[in-house]
Amino acid sequence: MLYLEVTSHAEKVDSVMLYITVISLIFLIGITATMLYFVYKYNRKRNPEAKNIHGNFWLEFVWIVIPTILVLTMFYYGYVGYKDIKADPGEDALTVRAVAQMWKWEFVYENGKKSDTLYVPSGKPVRLLLVSLDVNHSLYIPAYRVKQDVVLGTTNKLIIYPEKTGDYDIACAEYCGLKHSMMYTKLRVVDENNFNDWYAKK
Amino acid sequence: MANGTAVIAGKSFYEEGTTKSKSGIASWIFSTDHKRIGLLYLISIVSFFIIGVIIAELIRLELIAPGETIVDAETYNRLFTLHGVIMIFLFIIPGIPAVFGNFFLPIQIGAKDVAFPRLNLLSWWLYMTGAVLAITSLFLPGGPADTGWTFYVPYSVRTGSNVIFALLAAFILGFSSILTGLNFVTTVHRLRIKGMSFFKMPLNIWALYATAWIQVIATPIIGITLLLIIIERTFGVGIFDPTLGGDPVLYQHLFWIYSHPAVYVMILPAMGVVSEIIATFSRRTVFGYKMVAFSSLTIAFVGYLVWAHHMFTAGLSETAAVVFSLLTFIVAIPSAIKVFNWVATMYKGSIDPRTPFKWVMVFIFLFSIGGLTGLVLGSLATDVHLHDTYFVVAHFHFVMFGGAGTIFFAAMHYWFPKMFGKMYNEKIADIGVYMFLISFLTLYFPMFLLGYNGQPRRYFDYLPQFQTLHVISTIGAWMMLITITLVVWNLIHALRKGEKAPDNPWGGVTLEWQTSSPPPLENFEEMPNVPNEPYDFSHLTGIKDGSK
Numbered sequence: 001m002l003y004l005e006v007t008s009h010a011e012k013v014d015s016v017m018l019y020i021t022v023i024s025l026i027f028l029i030g031i032t033a034t035m036l037y038f039v040y041k042y043n044r045k046r047n048p049e050a051k052n053i054h055g056n057f058w059l060e061f062v063w064i065v066i067p068t069i070l071v072l073t074m075f076y077y078g079y080v081g082y083k084d085i086k087a088d089p090g091e092d093a094l095t096v097r098a099v100a101q102m103w104k105w106e107f108v109y110e111n112g113k114k115s116d117t118l119y120v121p122s123g124k125p126v127r128l129l130l131v132s133l134d135v136n137h138s139l140y141i142p143a144y145r146v147k148q149d150v151v152l153g154t155t156n157k158l159i160i161y162p163e164k165t166g167d168y169d170i171a172c173a174e175y176c177g178l179k180h181s182m183m184y185t186k187l188r189v190v191d192e193n194n195f196n197d198w199y200a201k202k
Numbered sequence: 203m204a205n206g207t208a209v210i211a212g213k214s215f216y217e218e219g220t221t222k223s224k225s226g227i228a229s230w231i232f233s234t235d236h237k238r239i240g241l242l243y244l245i246s247i248v249s250f251f252i253i254g255v256i257i258a259e260l261i262r263l264e265l266i267a268p269g270e271t272i273v274d275a276e277t278y279n280r281l282f283t284l285h286g287v288i289m290i291f292l293f294i295i296p297g298i299p300a301v302f303g304n305f306f307l308p309i310q311i312g313a314k315d316v317a318f319p320r321l322n323l324l325s326w327w328l329y330m331t332g333a334v335l336a337i338t339s340l341f342l343p344g345g346p347a348d349t350g351w352t353f354y355v356p357y358s359v360r361t362g363s364n365v366i367f368a369l370l371a372a373f374i375l376g377f378s379s380i381l382t383g384l385n386f387v388t389t390v391h392r393l394r395i396k397g398m399s400f401f402k403m404p405l406n407i408w409a410l411y412a413t414a415w416i417q418v419i420a421t422p423i424i425g426i427t428l429l430l431i432i433i434e435r436t437f438g439v440g441i442f443d444p445t446l447g448g449d450p451v452l453y454q455h456l457f458w459i460y461s462h463p464a465v466y467v468m469i470l471p472a473m474g475v476v477s478e479i480i481a482t483f484s485r486r487t488v489f490g491y492k493m494v495a496f497s498s499l500t501i502a503f504v505g506y507l508v509w510a511h512h513m514f515t516a517g518l519s520e521t522a523a524v525v526f527s528l529l530t531f532i533v534a535i536p537s538a539i540k541v542f543n544w545v546a547t548m549y550k551g552s553i554d555p556r557t558p559f560k561w562v563m564v565f566i567f568l569f570s571i572g573g574l575t576g577l578v579l580g581s582l583a584t585d586v587h588l589h590d591t592y593f594v595v596a597h598f599h600f601v602m603f604g605g606a607g608t609i610f611f612a613a614m615h616y617w618f619p620k621m622f623g624k625m626y627n628e629k630i631a632d633i634g635v636y637m638f639l640i641s642f643l644t645l646y647f648p649m650f651l652l653g654y655n656g657q658p659r660r661y662f663d664y665l666p667q668f669q670t671l672h673v674i675s676t677i678g679a680w681m682m683l684i685t686i687t688l689v690v691w692n693l694i695h696a697l698r699k700g701e702k703a704p705d706n707p708w709g710g711v712t713l714e715w716q717t718s719s720p721p722p723l724e725n726f727e728e729m730p731n732v733p734n735e736p737y738d739f740s741h742l743t744g745i746k747d748g749s750k
Contacts, residue, residue, distance in 0.1 A: 012583065013583050013584055013586075013587050016581060016583045016584050017578065017584050017654070020574075020577050020578050020581060020584070021578070024574035024575070024577065024578075027570070027574060028567075028570050028571060028574060031541060031542075031545060031566065031567075031570055032566075032567055032570070034545050035545050035548065035563060035566060035567075036563075038545065038548035038549055038551070038553070039548060039553050039555055039563070042484070042548060042549070042550060042551050042552065042553050043553050043554075043555070044485075044552045044553055044554040047550070047551070047552050047553075048552055049552060050484060050485045050486035050550060050551045050552035050739065051486065051550040051551075052486050052487050052739070052740070053486070053487070053489060053546075053549065053550060054487055054489070054490075054491065055489055055490040055491070055492075055493065056489075056490075059546075060490050060493055060539075060542075060543075063538075063539065063542045064535065064539060067534075067535055067538045068532075068535055071531040071532075071534055071535070071577065072531065074531060074577055074580075074581055075527055075528055075531045075580070075581065077581070077583070078527060078580070078581025078582040078583045078584060078585075079524055079527065079582055079583075080583070081581075081582070081583025081584075082523070082582035082583045082586060083520070085586075086520050134356070134360070135356045135357040135360060136354060136356065136357065136450060138515060138590060140590075140656070140658060142587070142655065142656020143656070145583075145586070145587035146586055146587065147515050147586060147587070147589065147590070148515055148517070149515050149516045149517060151450055151451060151516060151517055152356050152443075152444050152445075152450055153444025153445075153448075153449065153450065154444075154451075154517060156517040169656070169665070171656070171658050172658070173515075173589070173590040173591070173658040174354075174590060175349075175350050175354070175357070175590075175659075175660040176357060177279070177348070177357060177361065178275050178276055178279065179275065180279075180660060180661065180662070181275070181658075181660075181661035181662045181663040181664065182663055184665075
């Protein structure tokens with residue numbers, strides 16, 4: 001599952017990650033290299049007398065403005081990649097109630113069908129309504145790069161857009177006690193016919 | 203001095219105290235001398251740091267393989283909670299201000315002591331009371347808390363472990379922090395030596411001053427929040443627990459309104475020390491002094507307004523998420539400015555990269571990684587994936603340990619000669635710095651990869667595909683243990699066998715280098731000269747400073 005991009009949202013998150021990482025690396029290498037160069041070049045052995053420089057307005061202005069512009073672009077791409085999973089897909093979405101309790105998941109479908117594995121058809125948006133029976137949990141699908149906390153007393157919503165068929169891990173990401181780390185289940189994406197067969201079965 | 207003791211020429215503060223008892227433990231634990239209190243904190247804080255390290259080693263050992271290795275899940279959950287509580291509340295929050303702030307804030311502004319010496323002693327007593335309460339909870343039925351250091355409701359209301367003890371401990375520690383903050387703010391305003399205006403203060407003082415304001419203003423919020431949990435648990439009043447009509451997200455808001463500014467309580471004092479060390483060893487003034495000073499205040503202020511970035515997945519409205527993400531990116535700017543100014547301070551300096559300077563170079567590298575990965579977490583799309591994963595664990599260890607922790611070591615090596623009047627073995631100390639860098643990267647870098655690949659944090663067990671990275675990290679933890687042992691041993695050895703330190707071993711120009719090593723009871727035998735500007739090395743040309 002390492003770095004595989006199985007949804008277009010995952011691709012988007014990875015591209016935001018790449019954007020921030022590349023800029024960060026340029027800064028990190030730049031800062032470190034400059035520092036090492038100065039320590040070599042202005043070593044007391046080579047440069048016994050320091051020159052007092054109190055500051056430089058334009059230089060300081062530049063290194064405030066450029067990072068500000070860069071972080072604003074990071075903010076923007078991060079926001080764009082977030083907005084698309086927040087929009088409600090409307091009526092053609094499948095709604096599933098995800099019920100969390102210490103330390104298991106149960107998925108309840110509109111026809112009353114219950115399952116401990118999250119079965120979904122590929123190509124159709126799924127609206128997960130997150131309900132907790134005891135403490136806070138968090139539904140996390142690493143392959144999809146999404147998570148949403150399951151907060152006791154409120155119903156949070158998580159929209160996913162399954163594409164490629166297959167099995168993906170679902171983990172609990174909000175610490176919930178003894179078996180928090182064992183609160184794994186699967187997201188099983190199947191094609192629409194298979195899903196309909198499964199869904200109709202009692 | 204509060205009790206009016208006269209200064210006897212030639213005696214250091216070790217030989218002359220403020221108490222009736224001339225020696226023994228009472229002359230320390232009842233002393234109102236800020237230097238002795240600083241050393242009391244040093245001993246207590248380093249002891250808790252070592253306990254925290256040992257717990258961390260147990261955690262890493264457990265994680266060397268999936269499933270149960272050395273402890274069961276319940277113990278593991280208590281261990282990571284204890285590790286967090288000890289490292290945050292007993293080590294990193296008080297850390298630099300309580301030890302080096304106490305010792306050097308009055309000296310660097312030419313004062314005889316802090317404004318309220320007795321209150322200062324009370325702060326240490328409160329700190330010890332809180333610490334003892336936290337330790338006591340280990341041995342009571344129910345056992346230590348297993349909630350994580352964040353005490354999230356409703357779990358913390360329902361667990362059978364001794365949460366109330368841990369909360370009370372944190373509550374009392376909060377008061378210790380508030381009183382220290384109050385003391386420092388007053389001291390900076392009222393006790394600066396004649397001639398030292400605000401813009402002549404060393405940047406260390408600016409950083410401690412900004413930190414003190416955060417301590418005074420933000421800490422009461424956590425106090426109130428912790429009291430509310432205690433009320434809820436004890437009397438069943440619905441505040442945070444929805445089954446009683448409360449709201450668990452309200453708890454998260456209140457918790458982070460304090461705990462995010464607290465992050466700056468941890469890092470700002472470190473930034474102050476960095477400015478001192480770079481100026482001294484580059485022997486020139488800090489580039490953009492005012493910008494560095496103001497950026498401390500900006501960080502302190504904007505730092506109040508970013509708390510909800512810890513809650514992007516909790517069900518915040520889209521508007522709230524956008525506003526907090528934007529503000530989070532804004533707060534990155536003053537930290538970036540500081541880093542640029544520090545590197546620029548090396549430009550055309552006359553650099554003698556001794557041990558403290560090497561620690562600072564390691565700091566700049568690790569803290570930059572910590573800060574830059576913070577951008578990944580401030581961005582909404584990526585945070586939704588990485589929140590509550592090992593990526594976050596890696597990020598905050600780079601900032602807190604790689605940042606504030608590294609500078610605790612830097613400050614220790616920078617001021618050691620002044621505090622104890624002894625020199626340490628610089629060769630061994632340098633080896634310690636290199637080993638620290640390598641161990642640190644081995645220990646924490648794999649966690650970024652673990653997190654991006656979807657390993658959630660606070661996991662006793664993990665999927666088999668994560669094992670390789672966990673093993674590397676655990677090996678890093680062993681290397682770190684060896685490094686810390688070497689560094690601490692080298693300093694303890696210096697205490698006993700070290701050569702006598704000169705008054706100004708590095709050629710520093712802030713006021714602490716104008717007094718003897720170690721300083722006398724009221725800090726100066728004769729009033730120090732206040733330089734025309736904060737880092738003026740011009741009169742130092744040709745001075746005998748002990749550097750080779």
